[in-house]
Amino acid sequence: xxxxxxxxxxxxxxxxxxxxxxxxxxxxxxxxxxxxxxxxxxxxxxxxxxxxxxxxxxxxxxxxxxxxxxxxxxxxxxxxxxxxxxxxxxxxxxxxxxxxxxxxxxxxxxxxxxxxxxxxxxxxxxxxxxxxxxxxxxxxxxxxxxxxxxxxxxxxxxxxxxxxxxxxxxxxxxxxxxxxxxxxxxxxxxxxxxxxxxxxxxxxxxxxxxxxxxxxxxxxxxxxxxxxxxxxxxxxxxxxxxxxxxxxxxxxxxxxxxxxxxxxxxxxxxxxxxxxxxxxxxxxxxxxxxxxxxxxxxxxxxxxxxxxxxxxxxxxxxxxxxxxxxxxxxxxx
Amino acid sequence: xxxxxxxxxxxxxxxxxxxxxxxxxxxxxxxxxxxxxxxxxxxxxxxxxxxxxxxxxxxxxxxxxxxxxxxxxxxxxxxxxxxxxxxxxxxxxxxxxxxxxxxxxxxxxxxxxxxxxxxxxxxxxxxxxxxxxxxxxxxxxxxxxxxxxxxxxxxxxxxxxxxxxxxxxxxxxxxxxxxxxxxxxxxxxxxxxxxxxxxxxxxxxxxxxxxxxxxxxxxxxxxxxxxxxxxxxxxxxxxxxxxxxxxxxxxxxxxxxxxxxxxxxxxxxxxxxxxxxxxxxxxxxxxxxxxxxxxxxxxxxxxxxxxxxx
Numbered sequence: 306x307x308x309x310x311x312x313x314x315x316x317x318x319x320x321x322x323x324x325x326x327x328x329x330x331x332x333x334x335x336x337x338x339x340x341x342x343x344x345x346x347x348x349x350x351x352x353x354x355x356x357x358x359x360x361x362x363x364x365x366x367x368x369x370x371x372x373x374x375x376x377x378x379x380x381x382x383x384x385x386x387x388x389x390x391x392x393x394x395x396x397x398x399x400x401x402x403x404x405x406x407x408x409x410x411x412x413x414x415x416x417x418x419x420x421x422x423x424x425x426x427x428x429x430x431x432x433x434x435x436x437x438x439x440x441x442x443x444x445x446x447x448x449x450x451x452x453x454x455x456x457x458x459x460x461x462x463x464x465x466x467x468x469x470x471x472x473x474x475x476x477x478x479x480x481x482x483x484x485x486x487x488x489x490x491x492x493x494x495x496x497x498x499x500x501x502x503x504x505x506x507x508x509x510x511x512x513x514x515x516x517x518x519x520x521x522x523x524x525x526x527x528x529x530x531x532x533x534x535x536x537x538x539x540x541x542x543x544x545x546x547x548x549x550x551x552x553x554x555x556x557x558x559x560x561x562x563x564x565x566x567x568x569x570x571x572x573x574x575x576x577x578x579x580x581x582x583x584x585x586x587x588x589x590x591x592x593x594x595x596x597x598x599x600x601x602x603x604x605x606x607x608x609x610x611x612x613x614x615x616x617x618x619x620x621x622x623x624x625x626x627x628x629x630x631x632x633x634x635x636x637x638x
Numbered sequence: 639x640x641x642x643x644x645x646x647x648x649x650x651x652x653x654x655x656x657x658x659x660x661x662x663x664x665x666x667x668x669x670x671x672x673x674x675x676x677x678x679x680x681x682x683x684x685x686x687x688x689x690x691x692x693x694x695x696x697x698x699x700x701x702x703x704x705x706x707x708x709x710x711x712x713x714x715x716x717x718x719x720x721x722x723x724x725x726x727x728x729x730x731x732x733x734x735x736x737x738x739x740x741x742x743x744x745x746x747x748x749x750x751x752x753x754x755x756x757x758x759x760x761x762x763x764x765x766x767x768x769x770x771x772x773x774x775x776x777x778x779x780x781x782x783x784x785x786x787x788x789x790x791x792x793x794x795x796x797x798x799x800x801x802x803x804x805x806x807x808x809x810x811x812x813x814x815x816x817x818x819x820x821x822x823x824x825x826x827x828x829x830x831x832x833x834x835x836x837x838x839x840x841x842x843x844x845x846x847x848x849x850x851x852x853x854x855x856x857x858x859x860x861x862x863x864x865x866x867x868x869x870x871x872x873x874x875x876x877x878x879x880x881x882x883x884x885x886x887x888x889x890x891x892x893x894x895x896x897x898x899x900x901x902x903x904x905x906x907x908x909x910x911x912x913x914x915x916x917x918x919x920x921x922x923x924x925x926x927x928x929x930x931x932x933x934x935x936x937x938x939x940x941x942x943x944x945x946x947x948x
Contacts, residue, residue: 362843394847394849395849396849399847400847402844402847407840407841408840408841408843409844410845410863411938411939412862412936413862421854425851425854470844473848474847
């Protein structure tokens, strides 16, 4: 399958008065054409920073991409000039933000905000642009698009605004869509509608999607593959099936256990503790302090990636042959 | 909208009436009369003069006469300059004052907004500190000190600009500068802080994600939102510039309304006091009204709030 995006050893830091935050510490992943990759993890693990880094939207200063490659169709975005990036943003790669209530400018009409990206990047007449905007509004399911185009964001509900944000993101037919927690700010029924809309637009346009979320329900619905992030690293990636049915990393297991389920009784099992301080992240595996299976080596050396299948890989010392032997002896004793 | 405007017009009339009444009460309660400064101590002369200008009548009659003069927009003759009516003075002074005021507002708004934007875009940089330094100075130095400083430095010591009076664009430079620095500083600081806030908003990030040029992002997306608070204080700033112009017109010997206003109070020239006060108040009230209307036009959310409020 053709890889549309490949991120290699990405490092992002933020310089603050308190020191340097290592928000993303060597992230590797790729995205195939037409698929949906979900990046999951708890707050502050570097999901959003990663997605903003791909768009080169990290405010600099204080943020900086210190190392790594972001290969979009073979071109390294990490090294592109700001001017070149402007021709990538909205055209090749688009982004959808978390909160539709604040993502739209309150003083401009919906039509203006829809069309301006198109006018920026394409030589197009006003009437053509308007026609395209109407098509997009129709695609994302907004009734009376002609009338709605003249209205302002405050005249739209949250769900409708998110549809508009999606329409804006797709109007220049990008090949990659980054959705940063697109349903977090919406209520549950609207969430389901928006997720269905994502599936629909992927069918219609063939766009590849990176979905940033902490909601495993969302992931289960629309992701093809999943990357689990923790403390600035991707600790496990695999297909949806592999992650949900055969999770290997203790963190992934903990994450899945902390989702409420209808078919099991008893208390929820949260993961105890908090993520490590990214001002001075631990040298070894960052999950050691919270891990029920932690070994001495975990604290000192970060584990190598183990490939369990073509798509499934995990960074954990438990995958090491010696750990497996140790576990086996413990069980027999 | 129409209902709102009518309501506001009614409130404006009531406000104006309160101002007129207060001015009248102050006027008659201040000691002194228009006639006793001039050394004509003859009592009969004074009584005749008082009679001629209706100053011998009881206060309520005088008050009604003043109200009548305002409704008919005829303030009568000036006591101190008997050959001229108040309307003559206003007609002569207002265009000059208006010129000074408008040029000052334009200078203050353009330079203030520019400084504010530059400071916000170079947040915590050299330009930011420089712009805010200028702004702090502008707010701290009263305009009459500024005026004397400017005259001393640029007109007396260096002779780049004329010292006073109002004849050519060169004559305008110093009074406008003196009058504009204060409002400019306030606008610059306000623009900077709102701009900084707006630039962190999601819709700015979204505009960047669309691949728009920085210029478009700032002018189309950021500035419009950042200027809302600036529009709000415009009314107060206009008032500040107007009262400031009393002093500035005195210092630069500009024959505007401010000069007549101050002189009329010193001379207890009752009709002129009344005329200028009413004129200034009406002007200010209208300006505040226009600011509110402009606010509704710039921010689409305001209109809806009004409709719901009705």
